Amino acid sequence: NAGVTQTPKFQVLKTGQSMTLQCAQDMNHEYMSWYRQDPGMGLRLIHYSVGAGITDQGEVPNGYNVSRSTTEDFPLRLLSAAPSQTSVYFCASRPTGANYGYTFGSGTRLTVV
Amino acid sequence: AQTVTQSQPEMSVQEAETVTLSCTYDTSENNYYLFWYKQPPSRQMILVIRQEAYKQQNATENRFSVNFQKAAKSFSLKISDSQLGDTAMYFCAFGMNTGNQFYFGTGTSLTVIP
Numbered sequence: 001n002a003g004v005t006q007t008p009k010f011q012v013l014k015t016g017q018s019m020t021l022q023c024a025q026d027m028n029h030e031y032m033s034w035y036r037q038d039p040g041m042g043l044r045l046i047h048y049s050v051g052a053g054i055t056d057q058g059e060v061p062n063g064y065n066v067s068r069s070t071t072e073d074f075p076l077r078l079l080s081a082a083p084s085q086t087s088v089y090f091c092a093s094r095p096t097g098a099n100y101g102y103t104f105g106s107g108t109r110l111t112v113v
Numbered sequence: 114a115q116t117v118t119q120s121q122p123e124m125s126v127q128e129a130e131t132v133t134l135s136c137t138y139d140t141s142e143n144n145y146y147l148f149w150y151k152q153p154p155s156r157q158m159i160l161v162i163r164q165e166a167y168k169q170q171n172a173t174e175n176r177f178s179v180n181f182q183k184a185a186k187s188f189s190l191k192i193s194d195s196q197l198g199d200t201a202m203y204f205c206a207f208g209m210n211t212g213n214q215f216y217f218g219t220g221t222s223l224t225v226i227p
Binding site: 102 | 165214
């Protein structure tokens with residue numbers, strides 16, 4: 001089925017470890033974004049991309065890196081995990097027109113101990 | 114920056130009854146889009162309904178409808194004939210074509226009581 005594929009679904013990291021959350025979409029969407037969801041805070045934008053080779057910071061970018069080498073893939077890298085990065089992470093994509101809204105992946109629950 | 118406010122952290126409704134979830138937003142723009150997303154316990158974010166700001170007619174999708182009041186910057190979601198499967202977190206969202214301006218509210222947790 002067409003959509004946004006996120007891996008892994010669950011992950012436990014030790015403080016200081018690094019990892020990459022994978023995200024791929026097969027809808028040829030130009031826009032891709034990473035959000036984190038924390039209780040009582042809704043979804044906050046970490047990084048986004050408006051096309052291959054173009055990325056920009058969102059509201060809470062510190063501690064995260066992204067790259068967009070292809071239209072399909074948009075991985076999120078945690079450089080040195082901290083307990084404050086314990087959260088649920090969502091990758092989402094949409095066409096250029098915002099009227100379509102975002103299509104979301106199934107999320108990654110990350111725990112940093 | 115645009116803001117989206119959902120003032121009801123939690124709500125409950127009896128099965129088969131009607132419930133309305135509130136959302137207000139703040140923007141100086143004239144062209145934008147509004148959305149309601151549903152997040153059931155499975156965690157998947159599902160688009161429920163969308164509204165273009167330039168359309169006066171309120172959007173409807175089966176049992177879901179919105180009351181869009183542009184001047185008041187209000188965008189409420191009405192769920193009719195509530196079903197147990199409607200139990201979820203509901204997020205209001207605001208989007209624009211410019212840049213990546215897409216903002217979410219903090220969510221309303223809805224419980225449908227049998």
